[in-house]
Amino acid sequence: MTAIALRSLRKEYGGQIAIADLDLDIREGEFFTLLGPSGCGKTTLLRMIAGFNSIEAGTISFDGVVINDKPSAARNIGMVFQNYALFPQMTAAKNVAFGLQTRNIGKGESARRVEAALHSVHMDHLKDRLPGALSGGQQQRVALARALVISPALLLMDEPLSNLDAKLRVEMRDTIRQAQREAGITTVYVTHDQEEAMAVSDRIAVMNLGLVQQVGTPAEIYRNPANRFVAEFIGKTNLLERDALQRDGRLVVELGEGVTLDITEVVGKTTDGTMQISVRPEAVRAADSGIQAEVVDETFLGSHSQVRARLSSGETIEFLEFSHRASLWQRGDKVTLQLDTSMLTFFDAEDGVSVMRGASK
Amino acid sequence: MTAQTGRFDGWTAVAVALTGGYLLMIIWPLVLVLINSVAVGGTFALAGFETFFSSRLYYGTLINSILVTVCVTLLSLAIAFPLAYFMTMFRVMGNGMAQVLILASMMSPPFIGAYSWILLLGNNGMITQLVQDVFGFKPPSIYGFVGIVLVLTLQLVPLIFTYLMGAWRTVDVSLLEASESMGITGWRRAVQVITPLLWPTVLGGSLLVFVRAFADFGTPMLIGQGYRTVPVLIYSSFVGEVSIDKSFAAFVAVIVIIVTLAVFLFQKYLVDRQKISMTAMRSIEPKRLTGWRNIAIHAYVYGFLALALAPLIVVVISSFRNTLYGQFVDGYSLRNYVGAQRDIFRYVGNTFSIGLTALAILVVVAILLAYVTVRRRGPLSGTLDTMTMVPYVVPGLIIGIALVTAFSQGPIILTGTFAIMVIALAIRRLPYSARSIAALMHQFNTSIEEAAISLGASKFRTLVQVIVPALAPGILSGAVLSWVTIITELSTTLFLYNTSTQTLSLGIYAQVIRGQLGTAAALSTILLVLTMISLFLLMRLPGGQRALRV
Structure with a gap:
């Protein structure tokens, strides 16, 4: 060896x-x-x-x-x-x-x-x-x-x-x-x-x-x-661009419709600025509360289906749906989405480098 | 700093040795010719120039050559284009066989054609005598311009034909269907769609025919009589029928080299500029014709075949005719063979010993050359690649003159030896062999070589154990093709032989010149049989047919 x-x-x-x-x-x-x-x-x-x-x-x-x-x-x-x-x-x-x-x-x-x-x-x-x-x-x-x-x-x-x-x-x-x-x-x-x-x-x-x-x-x-x-190269992901804000000594990003994420613990950098958030398709699910979105289309793939939806910010987000609904969502249907915070990655919008705590170099 | 950047290893030594060999065997002799052309008695002089343009006897040969060459090129093209068109587009009975026969007629010894037409239409020719006996008048003479053009055209149509067939194979049937869907069919399609597609090939092929016709020596020598072309002038001034003037011969040789080089460069320029790259997904399916059209295309194809093969058949028949003092008389027997058996054994023995030695050297050198130029790119191999092409541009007769000039005096005397015959034949064929093996190596995947090296094999071991065996079928069929051209080569060795190194083709030439028509026919038949056996062998080899397709 x-x-x-x-x-x-x-x-x-x-x-x-x-x-x-x-x-x-x-x-x-x-x-x-x-x-x-x-x-x-x-x-x-x-x-x-x-x-x-x-x-x-x-x-x-x-x-x-x-x-x-x-x-x-x-x-x-x-x-x-x-x-x-x-x-x-x-x-x-x-x-x-x-x-x-x-x-x-x-x-x-x-x-x-x-x-x-x-x-x-x-x-x-x-x-x-x-x-x-x-x-x-x-x-x-x-x-x-x-x-x-x-x-x-x-x-x-x-x-x-x-x-x-x-x-x-x-x-x-x-x-x-x-x-x-x-x-x-x-x-x-x-x-x-x-x-x-x-x-x-x-x-x-x-x-x-x-x-x-x-x-x-x-x-x-x-x-x-x-x-x-x-x-972007490994697997699929959605990139959302948001400003990080200092609020009461905490670092937060506003996802939309008043839904904010506290990222003080996950992000290593304390300065505010524009960030890009990598959201894996499996980190998104439809829920009763969360950010508002409008369905663009849904593609049935057997075990699951693939949904594209437009956020109120105009960004398109792609995610997987495992529920067994009788009929697929149609274009224009309203959905509410929740993001799994533990599966998100934050990048500096300028140089694209991860700002996560303990990010590997 | 690394093993690769230095790259001085065994291969560099091989490249240096090959370069040295080329410089000694080709470049130095040709430089001597060049020096001789402008130097008389050790001083610089343009005497050759003055002599050449002073008399119509001399500059007329250039006009003659150009006339012959232009006529032959245009005629060959005019005959070959419909031939290729018919054989691709329409069902022709016995198509495969006909193509093989056309190829065989191309590979048959060039000067046998000339000699055979003399047997048919010459002063005492079979047809001449028949016409005289039946109608009481002499048909027009075959000697001179008409004869040269006839023989060369028949010889060179197959060359353009093979080029055209090669190009046809790359035309996708969808192109024809597309033009048909737009309402363009028949002759309009042939002119508007197909001709532009084949144009680069046609041009390339024509220019090669041009060079071949321009440089051909055997045909005008045998059938031209008073109608002298430039190669004949070179020959006669060099051996001196009237007076020996080697400087003048060298000067005329330089003119020929300039003309052929110019045509080659022009051809290369055109081909590079107009390259159309096509690969046929579906090649053309021949259509069945009916009625008079069907009869007409068959008549055309087989009519040409008959004309192309007639000389070969005539030679074989003539070889069994009785002769008296070299001229044919009534009756058939084996006397021509029996009478000349001692000569025959000598010629055949020489053909094999010289030819096979040349072939062996040729193949080894061509493999090394191809490897060095393909796999070891660098300034040295670039020079080598260019030098390899020199004998491709310089006609055989002039290579012969150059060799005899360089090696009949001075430090190395080789004229009349076995060695010089071998060298001359190997050199003559080297550009073709090196090119075809280089093409094989280009197609050969480099990662196969890298695999061998990664498994611990040296570069030489990789060449011998992996590359050459893998390319063996291609190399072998190329070698058979080279063998055929070696045994039929005449002009290169014309100045280099003596009686102990005379080959079959040289023997035929000598016998025809001496007027021993019977012996010549017998020798020609043997050479023809040898050629046909070799070609038959080639066809049976895997990929052999491809090797024939130029």
């Missing part, structure tokens, strides 16, 4: 900064995900760790040893690619054996390890097929076995599921998670899919514009996003 430390890491493409002075620690045996929209630098960072991209400044170290100048082939990594990258002329078993062959491992042991690796991804019955005769999901299983069989110090995965269909994606991510747990290999996983990231990761680094926005467990970054970008 290997711990990875990235220090003041920098990458430029023709003057454009792709990664700007990035620091990150990945713990031993951890399933660590780099999550962000396309162009955020997550794949660039992964390829720097793999040794396929050069490093302009800073260091990458494995277990305290700087590996900047180590060629990729000597870094002992296993890599899984988005497009599988199986050697097209070799059978599944030969693909898996390739890394063992370059390590000069004897025939007998090699065959045993290939067998075990293919078994762990449930591909032993198709070991003599060429990649062309395998489905996308099967190819990715072989690719995973190929990366794991060499017992790498580090497993790197670059959007391994994005070429698969939705159902297979869920199935494959369980296989990946299970195989990683069994092998106990430190893993860096790149994806743009926040749901996938939440499902597989021990910790997630949310990236945007070449910067790490927040590092934390899936629950931490969902419940306590460090800034507006993270709040």
Whole structure:
């Protein structure tokens, strides 16, 4: 198992900064995900760790040893690619054996390890097929076995599921998670899919514009996003803009129709100013009292329905309804909404940074 | 600071070695030609220029060449466009077979066409004698302008045809349906919708035909007689039928290089400017025609096929005719083969030993070249890429002259050796091979290479164990195609051989020039059979048909 430390890491493409002075620690045996929209630098960072991209400044170290100048082939990594990258002329078993062959491992042991690796991804019955005769999901299983069989110090995965269909994606991510747990290999996983990231990761680094926005467990970054970008990128949210006011030594915001929230305890900052409040759809429910709203539409989705409503301030708010009413709300219906204060996050409206007490940086 | 930024490794050494090889084997010889063209007896002089423009005997060849080339280009286009149109839009019986035969006629040895039309329509040709016997008059002569244009056109129609068919394959049927829905059909559609779509291809293909026709040596040499073109002038001043003037030959060679280079640059400019990118989701479904229209398109397709294949059939038949002092007489036998068997064994042996050696070197060098230029971008590989294309622009005859100039004296003497034949053939074909392998490598996913490297394989091991085996089918069919062009190559090696390194195509040329028509026909038949077997093999290879599509 290997711990990875990235220090003041920098990458430029023709003057454009792709990664700007990035620091990150990945713990031993951890399933660590780099999550962000396309162009955020997550794949660039992964390829720097793999040794396929050069490093302009800073260091990458494995277990305290700087590996900047180590060629990729000597870094002992296993890599899984988005497009599988199986050697097209070799059978599944030969693909898996390739890394063992370059390590000069004897025939007998090699065959045993290939067998075990293919078994762990449930591909032993198709070991003599060429990649062309395998489905996308099967190819990715072989690719995973190929990366794991060499017992790498580090497993790197670059959007391994994005070429698969939705159902297979869920199935494959369980296989990946299970195989990683069994092998106990430190893993860096790149994806743009926040749901996938939440499902597989021990910790997630949310990236945007070449910067790490927040590092934390899936629950931490969902419940306590460090800034507006993270709040909007992870899950769905509504952003309401309100002024924070000092009243009798307490800090309050007025939501509407005289409904005020006392946020003295939750917000770390005592100064007043304009704030943005992140309201998750599940933090809103219809109640007998609260703020007034007018239904825009309701979409029935089976287990629940999704409602959009307009507040008297003109803002639109989206929330989930689990009640079993006989008929859906119609446009123009009046509703009263209550917000679960414990599920709200407050941001400085100017820089979008969380002002919550104990907000992670 | 990192492993990547320095990047001085084995591959840099390979790139340097390849560059050195190119400089020595191509650039240096061509520079010598350039120097010779303006230097007489060690002093700078424009004597070549003065001589060339002083006599119609000389500058006339340029006019002749341009006339021939323009006629051939326009005629080829005029014949190939309807051919491709009919074969794409309409049901033609035996379409697949016909396409294969058209390709085969393109790949057949170029000068056999010329020689065969002489057998048909020459002074003692089969048709000439038939007409004379039946009608009592001599049909118009095949020698000269008409013959050259006829032979080259038949030779080059398939080239434009394959380009056009390639372009047709990218036209989506919805474009045709859209124009039909707007009421534009038939010939109006062909002119208003299809022609603009195919225009860049047509232009590109025509200019390639232009260059080929302009640089062709074998055909005007054999069938031109008094009608001399520029390549013939170069040849005769170089070997000296009247007087040897190598400086003058070099000067004319420079003119040819300038013309072909200008046409290539013009073509590149046009193609880059007018690139239309299309991919067909649904390609065109051929329609069944009825009545006279159906008969007409079949007559057109098979009429062309008959004309294109006639020379090949004639050569084969002629090879069994009896000869006396080289001329054909009545009766059929195997005498041409038996009589020349010693020569035949020598030619065939040389063709295989020289050809296969050249092919092996060619494939290895082309793989390295392609890898270095595709995967190792940098100033050095950029230069290498440009140099690779030099033999593509410079006609074979001139490459031959350059090699003989550089290596018949001075520090390295190679003329007449096995080595120089191999080098010349490999060089000639290198641009095509390197390009096709580079195209394969471009399509090859970089992450497959990265996967190999991440598994601990070195770059060289990745190339040998992963990339080359994965691209093997494409490389193999490219190699077979190269083999066909190597065994039919004439002009490059014309100055470089001696009797111990004479190949089949050189043998045919020598026998025709010597008037040994029977032996020439026998040799041509053997070469033709060899070519056809190779093409047949190519068709059977996976992806082989694609390799033929230019």
